[in-house]
Amino acid sequence: MNVLVCVKQIPDPNVPGKLDPQSKRLVREGVDVVLDPGDEHAVEAGLQVIEKDGGEATIISMGPPRAMEAIRRALAMGAHRGILVTDPGLENSDALSTARAIAGAIKGQTYDLIICGTESTDGSSGAVPAQLAELLGLPLLSFAKKLEVGDGKAQIDRQTDDGYDLVEAPLPAVVTVTGGINEARYPALRGIMQAKNKEVKQVGLQDMGLDGKAGQAALTEEVVEIKAAEARKAGEVVEDKGGGAKRVADYLAELKVI
Amino acid sequence: MAGIWVFAETVDGTPKPVVLELLTKARSLGEVTAVALGPSASKAIQTLGEYGAKKVYVHEDPAFRDVLATPAVDLLARLIEKDQPDLVLFGMTYDGRDVASRLSARLWTALIANASDVVNKDGGWAIVTPVFGGTVLVTTVPLAKAPTLVLIRPKAVAAEPASPASAPQVETLTDQVDTGTRAARVLRREKEKASGPKLEDAAIIVSGGRGLGAPENFKMLDELAAELGAAVGASRAVVDAGWKPYSFQIGQTGKTVKPSVYIAIGISGAMQHTVGMKGAKTIIAINKDPEAPIFKLADLGIVGDVHTIVPQLIQEVRSRKGK
Ligand SMILES: Cc1cc2nc3c(=O)[nH]c(=O)nc-3n(C[C@H](O)[C@H](O)[C@H](O)COP(=O)(O)OP(=O)(O)OC[C@H]3O[C@@H](n4cnc5c(N)ncnc54)[C@H](O)[C@@H]3O)c2cc1C
Ligand SMILES: Nc1ncnc2c1ncn2[C@@H]1O[C@H](COP(=O)(O)O)[C@@H](O)[C@H]1O
Numbered sequence: 001m002n003v004l005v006c007v008k009q010i011p012d013p014n015v016p017g018k019l020d021p022q023s024k025r026l027v028r029e030g031v032d033v034v035l036d037p038g039d040e041h042a043v044e045a046g047l048q049v050i051e052k053d054g055g056e057a058t059i060i061s062m063g064p065p066r067a068m069e070a071i072r073r074a075l076a077m078g079a080h081r082g083i084l085v086t087d088p089g090l091e092n093s094d095a096l097s098t099a100r101a102i103a104g105a106i107k108g109q110t111y112d113l114i115i116c117g118t119e120s121t122d123g124s125s126g127a128v129p130a131q132l133a134e135l136l137g138l139p140l141l142s143f144a145k146k147l148e149v150g151d152g153k154a155q156i157d158r159q160t161d162d163g164y165d166l167v168e169a170p171l172p173a174v175v176t177v178t179g180g181i182n183e184a185r186y187p188a189l190r191g192i193m194q195a196k197n198k199e200v201k202q203v204g205l206q207d208m209g210l211d212g213k214a215g216q217a218a219l220t221e222e223v224v225e226i227k228a229a230e231a232r233k234a235g236e237v238v239e240d241k242g243g244g245a246k247r248v249a250d251y252l253a254e255l256k257v258i
Numbered sequence: 259m260a261g262i263w264v265f266a267e268t269v270d271g272t273p274k275p276v277v278l279e280l281l282t283k284a285r286s287l288g289e290v291t292a293v294a295l296g297p298s299a300s301k302a303i304q305t306l307g308e309y310g311a312k313k314v315y316v317h318e319d320p321a322f323r324d325v326l327a328t329p330a331v332d333l334l335a336r337l338i339e340k341d342q343p344d345l346v347l348f349g350m351t352y353d354g355r356d357v358a359s360r361l362s363a364r365l366w367t368a369l370i371a372n373a374s375d376v377v378n379k380d381g382g383w384a385i386v387t388p389v390f391g392g393t394v395l396v397t398t399v400p401l402a403k404a405p406t407l408v409l410i411r412p413k414a415v416a417a418e419p420a421s422p423a424s425a426p427q428v429e430t431l432t433d434q435v436d437t438g439t440r441a442a443r444v445l446r447r448e449k450e451k452a453s454g455p456k457l458e459d460a461a462i463i464v465s466g467g468r469g470l471g472a473p474e475n476f477k478m479l480d481e482l483a484a485e486l487g488a489a490v491g492a493s494r495a496v497v498d499a500g501w502k503p504y505s506f507q508i509g510q511t512g513k514t515v516k517p518s519v520y521i522a523i524g525i526s527g528a529m530q531h532t533v534g535m536k537g538a539k540t541i542i543a544i545n546k547d548p549e550a551p552i553f554k555l556a557d558l559g560i561v562g563d564v565h566t567i568v569p570q571l572i573q574e575v576r577s578r579k580g581k
Binding site: 124 | 260270277288317326327328331351352355356359360362364365366367368370371372374384388389390392393394395396397398399400401402412439440441442443445446447448449450452456458459472485486496498504505510511518519521529536540541544548554555556557558560561563566567568570571573574575578579
C-alpha cells in the first residue's frame with residue numbers, strides 16, 4: 001500500500017494573523033510557521049494505514065523552500081520520504097494552481113491512496129483535495145472521521161450534519177480527514193534523528209513539465225479590498241454575587257423567552 | 259440579464275435551508291435558475307419558485323443522492339456549457355463544497371469559498387469573505403472566465419420569499435447518469451440521536467465550553483435547554499475532548515448558527531468560536547473570568563461560576579414557568 005499525504009506549512013495558528021494592506025495577502029514574513037495541525041491528522045491516518053497493511057508513506061508539500069521543515073516534521077512522525085514542490089513561478093498560487101502543481105508532481109508515482117486535511121487552517125477553502133481528485137480522475141472520500149482500507153477499496157465514515165454516512169470507493173482514491181479521526185502522534189527523538197536522513201525530492205515547474213499556467217500568472221481571482229468588519233458592541237457585564245442567575249432569568253423574561 | 263444559478267440541494271424533496279438563502283441572494287443579482295438533483299427533487303420546485311427561481315432543472319436519478327459529487331459535476335458541467343451562466347452559488351455544505359471544488363477544476367474557473375455576500379461591481383462580481391473570525395472582510399473579484407463559483411456560508415443571508423412568487427419554467431432531465439466504476443458510493447446513513455430542536459434551526463441555543471469542567475456537567479445544559487426549548491451546542495475544546503460529538507460544534511470548523519438568543523456557558527469566546535455565533539440577536543455569557551473575550555460581544559455577561567449559576571438559573575426558569 002503506497003500512501004501519499006499532502007501537507008501544507010502555515011503561519012502558527014496560535015498567533016493572530018495579519019493581512020498586508022499593500023499586497024492584500026497574509027503576512028508570512030517574520031511569522032513562525034508550522035505543519036498545519038489539520039494535516040498532522042492526515043499524516044497520522046496515512047501512517048495507521050501502512051502500519052496495518054504494510055507499504056510506505058510519501059509526504060508531498062507545495063510551498064517555499066522552508067516548507068521542507070513541515071515535510072521533515074511529517075517524516076519524523078514516521079513517513080518514509082518527501083516531495084517538496086517549490087518554484088518561484090508557483091508563488092501566490094491559488095487553490096486550483098496548487099492542486100495542479102501537486103497533480104503534476106504526483107505523476108509517475110505509484111500510489112493507492114492520497115490523504116489530505118479537509119481544509120487548511122490558514123486558507124480554509126477546502127478546495128485543493130477535490131480539485132486534485134478531479135485533475136487525477138479519482139474518487140474523493142471527503143470529511144472522513146474514520147478510514148478503513150482493504151480489498152482494493154477505501155471506506156470512510158463521512159461527517160454529516162446529524163451523524164455520518166458510510167461511503168466506499170475503489171482505490172486509488174483521495175481521502176480528506178477531519179480532526180476527529182485520530183490523535184496525531186508526537187515525533188519521538190529517534191524519529192526526528194531519522195527524518196534528517198530521509199530522502200526529500202525537490203521538484204519545480206520544469207521537472208513537472210508544467211507551462212507558465214501557474215502561480216501568479218494563473219490566478220483565477222484577485223483580492224481587491226480589505227476592511228474591518230463592523231464589531232458587535234459589548235453590553236452589560238455584572239459580577240455574580242448571588243443574583244447572577246436571577247439577572248439572566250429577568251433578561252430572558254424581558255426577551256420573552258420565558 | 260445575468261444568469262445566476264443556484265445549486266439547490268434537497269433532502270427527500272425539501273430544499274436545505276441554505277438553498278432558500280442562496281435564492282434570496284441570487285434574485286437580487288439576476289435571473290435565477292435552480293438545479294435540483296436526486297430522488298423527489300421535483301417536489302422542491304414550488305418552494306424554489308417561491309424564493310425566486312425562474313427556471314428549474316430537475317433530474318431525479320438516485321445516483322445524485324448515492325454517489326458523491328461526480329454525477330452532479332458531470333451534469334452541471336454539461337448544463338453550464340450549454341447555458342453559460344455568469345455565476346453559480348453553492349451552500350458551504352459538505353456536498354456543496356465537494357461539487358463546487360471539483361467543478362472549478364473541471365472548468366478551470368474561479369472558486370471562492372466561505373463567502374458571506376456577492377455584489378455587483380463594475381459590471382462584474384465582487385465576493386465578500388469574512389476572515390480572522392469575521393473581524394476582517396476581504397473582497398475578491400474573479401479573473402477567470404465565467405461562471406464564477408461561490409460557496410456561501412449558511413446563515414450569511416436571511417432567506418425571504420420573493421413577491422410575487424414565480425411559477426418556474428421546469429426542465430426535467432432524464433438522460434442516463436453514468437457513474438463509472440471510480441465512484442464514491444454511500445452505503446449507509448447513520449443519524450446520531452438528538453432531542454429538541456436542531457442547532458441550525460433553534461431560536462435559543464445553550465452552548466457549553468471547557469469551563470463546564472467535565473462531560474457529565476453537560477447534563478445541566480440539557481436540563482436548562484429542555485426548560486427553554488433550546489438546542490445544545492458546544493465549543494471545539496469540548497468536542498476535541500470527546501465530551502460531545504462533532505455535530506454539536508459551533509464555529510469556524512463547525513456550524514454557523516443565528517438564534518435569537520445564544521447563551522455561552524464556560525466558553526472563552528475565541529475568534530474561531532465567535533465567528534459561528536456572533537450573528538445571534540442576543541448573546542448572554544456566563545464565565546468566571548472577567549477578561550474573557552466573550553464579554554466583548556455579550557449583551558449580558560455574568561462573571562461567576564457556572565456550577566452555582568446554572569443550577570440556580572434552571573430553578574429560576576422553572577419557578578417563573580410556574581413549576
Ligand atoms: C483553525 C482553528 C479552527 C477552530 N475552530 C473552532 C470552532 O469551530 N469552534 C470552536 O469553538 N473553537 C474552534 N477553535 C478553537 C478555539 O480557538 C478555542 O480554542 C476554543 O473555542 C476554546 O473553547 P472553550 O471556550 O470551551 O475553552 P477555553 O478557551 O479553555 O475556555 C474555557 C472558559 O471557561 C471559563 N471557565 C472555566 N471554569 C469556569 C467555571 N467554573 N465557571 C465559569 N467559567 C469557567 C474560563 O474562564 C474560560 O474562559 C479553532 C481553532 C483553530 C486554530
Ligand atoms: N500547498 C500545499 N501543499 C500540499 N498540500 C496542500 C497544499 N495546500 C493544501 N493542501 C492540502 O489540501 C488540504 C486542504 O487545503 P485547502 O484547500 O487549502 O483548504 C490541506 O489540508 C492539505 O492536505
